Ligand SMILES: Nc1nc2c(ncn2[C@@H]2O[C@H](COP(=O)(O)OP(=O)(O)OP(=O)(O)O)[C@@H](O)[C@H]2O)c(=O)[nH]1
């Protein structure tokens with residue numbers, strides 16, 4: 395009897411041991427070792443064929459031909475699916491807001507694109523993909539006639555020449571890419587952003603007559619009001635009654651009060667009064683208009699220096715938060731000269747470049763920034779409120795330097 399029990403025990407133990415050892419090789423690799431999915435998932439594309447091949451090269455261990463496993467035994471572990479658990483390669487992300495911004499810019503910059511950009515495109519196309527030093531001379535000519543300016547053009551050409559010598563400009567696409575990179579380098583000036591953190595903050599808007607100061611002020615007032623700021627306008631252009639009226643029309647349109655003086659009043663005193671009103675009545679921001687007679691007349695610069703000093707007094711010995719010089723892009727290289735004049739008189743902190751919608755001279759932006767290392771804050775692409783855009787270097791360069799065929803693809 396006891397021998398019978400002993401045999402039964404031995405058989406039972408043997409069966410149990412067989413079951414344990416039979417199951418072990420069938421465990422999926424993930425269960426057999428500590429999980430390390432993150433590391434393995436990363437190079438998904440490369441790892442997948444390798445892994446998929448594994449089962450074929452080394453067949454999965456099979457169960458020994460033993461008595462049928464008891465009903466409780468798990469089914470053979472699947473091997474093949476392991477290869478497809480890998481994370482898919484990340485999709486390139488498309489920012490719809492950026493796509494929309496670039497499309498709008500492209501439309502606004504149509505005249506400039508129709509000017510020097512299409513000339514560049516023709517130039518490349520006309521050479522049937524031939525990239526040689528002669529091409530650089532032709533690029534130089536196009537850039538100079540596009541109001542980019544002699545110095546900036548020379549800088550761009552030097553960089554292209556170096557890249558060509560290093561063999562980096564092998565085809566048309568690489569030249570477009572090089573131009574885009576150079577343009578971003580030029581335009582991405584490192585300067586503090588407009589924060590308008592002071593209360594009240596003051597933006598003093600200056601520029602010669604007709605460049606778009608008052609219009610830009612109206613658009614800025616709309617923008618900052620929409621952001622929830624309480625905005626006050628100061629009619630610092632006291633030379634023309636019509637100038638005050640024009641600002642008042644904008645004030646009514648965008649819902650901002652206007653502080654004005656009598657015709658011919660001292661502009662500094664009008665802006666002083668506006669700052670005091672803003673301080674007393676809790677305004678967040680004062681945007682001050684100024685007169686814009688020709689920059690060649692010295693008195694305007696003297697007047698603006700006086701305004702600057704008065705503003706500092708009103709603000710308690712700090713500078714205006716932003717002295718925004720408005721430049722009209724249709725004046726081309728003349729805008730670069732205006733910048734020189736204003737910077738001699740004032741500590742200009744940023745530029746608004748207007749009327750880019752109606753000119754083929756938009757390339758002047760490169761000359762302005764390259765020569766003065768001052769940031770473009772805003773660009774004007776039309777007369778409507780929404781046509782004043784915050785300047786974003788990457789989108790601007792993408793829109794300006796897009797090849798006509800890429801534009802067609804994007805449309
Ligand atoms: N197409 C276009 N027109 C603009 C833009 N910005 C301003 N203008 C127009 O340019 C003209 C002059 O604009 P103003 O705002 O009066 O210029 P200003 O610098 O205040 O002129 P003064 O007060 O005479 O010194 C107006 O007809 C504006 O509508 C722009 O970005 N695009």
Ligand SMILES: [Mg+2]
Nearest residue numbers: 607608631637
């Ligand atoms: Mg004006």
